[in-house]
Amino acid sequence: MSKNTAFIHDDFLLENKYSQELYHDYASKMPIIDYHCHLPPKDIAENTQFENITQVWIYGDHYKWRALRTLGVDEKFITGNASDREKFMKWAESVPYTMRNPLYHWTHLELARYFDVYELLNPKSAETIYQETSSLLDSPGYRCRSLLEKMNVETVCTTDDPVDTLEYHQKVAKNPFSTKMAPAFRPDKALFIDSEGYNTYLDKLENASGVTIDSYTDLCDALKNRIAYFHANGCKISDHGLTCISAVPFSENGIKAIFKKKRTGAPVSEEEALKFQSSLLLFLAEQYHEKGWVQQFHLGALRNNNSRMLKKLGPDTGWDSIGDYSQAESLSKFLNTLDTKDKLAKTILYNLNPADNEIMATMVGNFNDGSAKGKVQYGSAWWFLDQKDGMTKQINALSNMGVLSCFIGMLTDSRSFLSFPRHEYFRRLLCQLFGDEIQRGELPSDMEWIGKLVQDICYNNAKEYFKF
The missing domain is CATH 1.10.2020.10 (uronate isomerase, domain 2, chain A)
Structure with a gap:
């Protein structure tokens, strides 16, 4: 079949001359910074x-x-x-x-x-x-590396647990290629104190950090150790996948007692778990600020709904959906606590429930204090929302209530080496939105300036924001 007559053609999703010019002359040539994905580092290191x-x-x-x-x-x-x-x-x-x-x-x-x-x-x-x-x-x-190069991927950030050795990142650093691979710190298992396997996980964290974890202070020391290790191996980003941010009142002695209770094998209550998560999340966020990292929060997934299939196949096999958690108040308290101490790192907020679009789009404006361009970001449409309608709604919410020109753009959030055309999909949609409004007279036909804004959103803003 001829490329020009195929379903996927040069002007796919581009409905007028303005959107076509923006995409072909400005967006399509930009490299890709994929700052959140789940690609296996081993495959990249070994060039599978x-x-x-x-x-x-x-x-x-x-x-x-x-x-x-x-x-x-x-x-x-x-x-x-x-x-x-x-x-x-x-x-x-x-x-x-x-x-x-x-x-x-x-x-x-x-x-x-x-x-x-x-x-x-x-x-x-x-x-x-x-x-x-x-x-x-x-x-x-x-091979894996060629697949990344084929899509002009400049940087890819994997998602890594604190107990990971980062051996494959080290192998790539010793044998580099045109795509840079960096780790991202994902310590969720340390937060979920009410999980059945929590103590087993802490045993692994002990081995990785070299810190015996008998107390809450020990846990903080172990995580601080691993943050330093990740930082030394090129990490500049953390990531959390949470239902919502925990921001309930707690006391230092109370947290120490909750941790000791769990470490000795006793169950903790839901209220105790929320207090613990509130404390540890603040500790981690302050560490990220100290290192100059960017922190990401993916909020709103209702995971592992099908217990029968979870038992059979394990997590991340397709049994998750959108949750309807309350987000705004606790998120505001969390960010404000950090901001009050002047310890709020660059932050990206992602929502899975589209009902929270405007909440996130307005929340970021509360903490953009002028210290950095787009310091607090409303992240790209995520998971169930990274489709045409979801991306359009995210872009529109950010445009209406924030400043779209500061946006750091798209990511894949994928485990597949063939997923990078999702950046193209986003870029085509972005250019179509701008081009449609130019054609309708809602934006001027200043193609050079709007082309610059498109390139910023597709690449330049992320380049400046993450400083890879």
Whole structure:
């Protein structure tokens, strides 16, 4: 099929000459800073070569898994023991039924950008596409590092637990390539004191930090040790995935008693857990400020809803959804406590519930004090919201209640090496929004200036913000 007549064509999502000019002349050429993803550092360090498209495209992708299950596909063809070819064929059969889900657009963008495949994926084209893509993946130009370079990825930030050795980041540092890989500190397991495996996790943290953790003070020392270790290995970002921010009153002695209670094997109450999380989160945030890090908070996911399937397959396998937690008051208290001490680091806030869009868009303005451009950011549309409608609503909320030109743009939040066209998807949508308003006379046709704003949002702002 000709590229010019294909479904994914040069002006995909770009409906007028202004949006087309903004995208082709300004947005498309910008490198990618992917400051939050879940790519395995081991694959990047070892420059893994995948045997076929299923391994690089379907393994670990719970977006696809949820769609397949909804369509009645047996788990054997999703996470089960079916062959890679069989799993791909089931996905190919399912793709035509995903129209109006972002998976339909992403699927065809990814086939086009990585493999120069412009055919629609369906049962008729499946065998040819499987063979063509798998053959390419078998060539030197399609190893992990080449896949990142192909998409002009300048920096990628992985998501790493405090107990991680960062050995693969060290390997990349010793054997660098054009994409920089940096770790991001994700200490959620240290916060969730009411979890069943908490003490087991602390044992691992002891081993990683070299600090015996018998008290709350010991825990803080161990985490401070790991923050220093991450910092020495190029970390500039922390990340938290929480239902909401805990910001309840607590006393120092009370927190010490709660921790001692848990460490000796006694259960803690929900109220005690919230106090503990409030204390430890403030401690961590102050450490991030001291190191000059950026802190990220992903808020609002209701995780692991299906206990039967969680027990069978484990977490992060497609059983999460949007939660309806109260966000504004506790988030304000948390940020204000840090700001009062002048210890509020650069901060990015992400919401999963679209009902919280305007809450986040206005909250960031409360703590942008002029000390840094866009110091507190309303983060890009996340997870269930990183689709056309969700991104449009996030951009509009930020535009209406903040300053869009300070926005640090898109990320993949993905475990797939083929997910980077999501940046292109975002950029096309951004250019279409600007181009549409230029055509309607709501913005001037100053293409040079608006082109600059587009480039800032796509790349320059993130470059300045993170200082990689």
